[in-house]
Amino acid sequence: MIVKNDKNCSWINDLAPRTNIKSIKSNEDCDYLVIGAGYTGLSAAKKLRELHPNKKIIIADAQLAGEGASSRNSGYLVDTTLNDGFTSNKELDNYKKKTDIYKLGIEAVKRFIKEYQVDCDWNECGKYFASSKSEDKKTLENFSITLSKLGFEHNLLSNKELKERLGTDFYNIALHTKGGILLHPGKLVRAMIDTLPENINLYENSSLLNWEKNKDAVICKFKNGSIKTRKIIFATNGFMKSLGVKPNYNFPITLTASMTRSLSNEEFISLGEPKEWGVLPVRPMGATIRMTKDRRILIRNTAEVYNPHIMNQSELNKRSFIQKIGIKKRFPQLPDDIIQFSWSGIVSRTRNSSQIFEKIDDNVFVAGCYNGSGIGVGTLFGEQIAIKASNENTKEIETIEARNKPTWLPPDPILSLGVRTRLIYERFRAKSEI
Numbered sequence: 001m002i003v004k005n006d007k008n009c010s011w012i013n014d015l016a017p018r019t020n021i022k023s024i025k026s027n028e029d030c031d032y033l034v035i036g037a038g039y040t041g042l043s044a045a046k047k048l049r050e051l052h053p054n055k056k057i058i059i060a061d062a063q064l065a066g067e068g069a070s071s072r073n074s075g076y077l078v079d080t081t082l083n084d085g086f087t088s089n090k091e092l093d094n095y096k097k098k099t100d101i102y103k104l105g106i107e108a109v110k111r112f113i114k115e116y117q118v119d120c121d122w123n124e125c126g127k128y129f130a131s132s133k134s135e136d137k138k139t140l141e142n143f144s145i146t147l148s149k150l151g152f153e154h155n156l157l158s159n160k161e162l163k164e165r166l167g168t169d170f171y172n173i174a175l176h177t178k179g180g181i182l183l184h185p186g187k188l189v190r191a192m193i194d195t196l197p198e199n200i201n202l203y204e205n206s207s208l209l210n211w212e213k214n215k216d217a218v219i220c221k222f223k224n225g226s227i228k229t230r231k232i233i234f235a236t237n238g239f240m241k242s243l244g245v246k247p248n249y250n251f252p253i254t255l256t257a258s259m260t261r262s263l264s265n266e267e268f269i270s271l272g273e274p275k276e277w278g279v280l281p282v283r284p285m286g287a288t289i290r291m292t293k294d295r296r297i298l299i300r301n302t303a304e305v306y307n308p309h310i311m312n313q314s315e316l317n318k319r320s321f322i323q324k325i326g327i328k329k330r331f332p333q334l335p336d337d338i339i340q341f342s343w344s345g346i347v348s349r350t351r352n353s354s355q356i357f358e359k360i361d362d363n364v365f366v367a368g369c370y371n372g373s374g375i376g377v378g379t380l381f382g383e384q385i386a387i388k389a390s391n392e393n394t395k396e397i398e399t400i401e402a403r404n405k406p407t408w409l410p411p412d413p414i415l416s417l418g419v420r421t422r423l424i425y426e427r428f429r430a431k432s433e434i
């Protein structure tokens with residue numbers, strides 16, 4: 001399968017192009033091979049180097065490192081995700097397990113940025129779960145009860161307060177959580193690439209075509225060479241299924257996002273000069289919308305089953321139009337042609353929103369499937385799967401392994417049909433919020 005992306009991602013276009021790109025051009029042996037160079041793979045490779053200073057480690061990506069979902073996301077490093085409130089202790093306990101993992105994920109990213117003094121526009125401003133529909137108040141009140149039980153600082157806000165903070169009177173009700181960070185995802189993953197130890201071989205534009213396990217090695221075929229490795233870690237997230245990794249437990253979803261140019265002084269003043277903020281929808285298919293610190297507006301309001309993975313320009317334009325309307329609804333005073341770039345990205349989902357972290361065969365490990373919340377969890381899972389692949393254990397691994405495991409999914413075409421139907425339903429429910 002070809003893994004290739006558009007060149008339209010604002011976060012990537014903010015950065016200087018990289019040089020010194022190497023690809024696989026011969027046959028090689030190594031001790032550890034990591035497939036996929038996003039947050040998960042880069043974090044895994046770095047940890048492997050710390051654990052095994054003298055082993056040969058290779059990391060390979062089908063495109064340029066970091067230019068998959070890890071650069072293409074909305075930049076919310078989350079501490080909590082929305083739920084409708086829980087009635088049973090068991091459900092509350094499961095939710096706590098989830099947030100324990102988010103907490104460890106935030107700590108993993110924090111450690112990294114502290115160690116290398118990374119500037120990724122880190123802002124501990126929390127996040128809003130917001131809705132234009134007053135009837136969503138009940139959902140937020142229930143969620144508030146859950147957050148209170150678990151000790152997460154938060155507060156409920158009304159239309160007036162939201163208008164002051166966000167510069168739009170579109171939203172009628174919101175819950176603000178104090179925890180949660182906004183950042184520049186492209187800068188974060190670029191820092192992970194730039195600080196990768198020199199004695200790790202990073203190969204880019206090198207797509208794994210197929211792989212096969214023999215007794216004590218895994219043979220991986222690429223277009224211009226092959227790699228025989230003692231152990232392999234799959235960190236390909238939305239592409240797991242296409243490589244035959246846990247195919248009945250995950251499926252890819254394509255998201256599209258758009259970002260405006262920086263607002264002019266007059267435009268920014270017309271919004272009331274709000275501080276940086278990030279809003280997540282209360283209804284699952286509603287818009288994620290964010291004001292960046294440099295006064296750009298990011299919006300993501302589509303999620304779909306889309307094959308093949310490459311979205312051509314005319315398809316992107318259609319999504320961009322939906323995003324233009326989303327911006328216009330919230331900020332009618334802004335001009336129509338304000339979107340600068342629109343791009344797509346692939347994420348991986350499981351049926352019950354639980355992540356994948358496991359040894360799937362002797363010497364074969366996989367981490368991924370963050371259901372749209374992979375900045376922190378991906379960074380955490382990468383380092384921890386490297387530790388697991390080194391036959392060691394940590395408290396973090398115990399926390400990860402205490403989570404609910406992903407549940408089985410039916411094969412295609414039943415799966416695609418089911419997912420499409422669900423997305424249409426959710427989209428209908430959220431139509432005012434798009």
Ligand SMILES: Cc1cc2nc3c(=O)[nH]c(=O)nc-3n(C[C@H](O)[C@H](O)[C@H](O)COP(=O)(O)OP(=O)(O)OC[C@H]3O[C@@H](n4cnc5c(N)ncnc54)[C@H](O)[C@@H]3O)c2cc1C
Nearest residue numbers: 036038039040062068070073074076208237345373374375
């Ligand atoms: C529009 C959008 C918004 C999002 N918003 C957020 C958010 O606000 N907060 C959040 O936490 N998460 C968000 N996410 C999800 C987040 O981006 C992902 O969970 C995270 O990037 C996963 O990191 P990863 O390293 O596991 O995967 P990726 O970054 O997808 O990396 C996987 C890599 O594997 C490579 N690969 C695939 N197949 C092969 C192959 N055959 N051979 C070699 N390499 C291969 C790909 O090229 C890719 O670089 C969003 C995602 C998108 C697309």
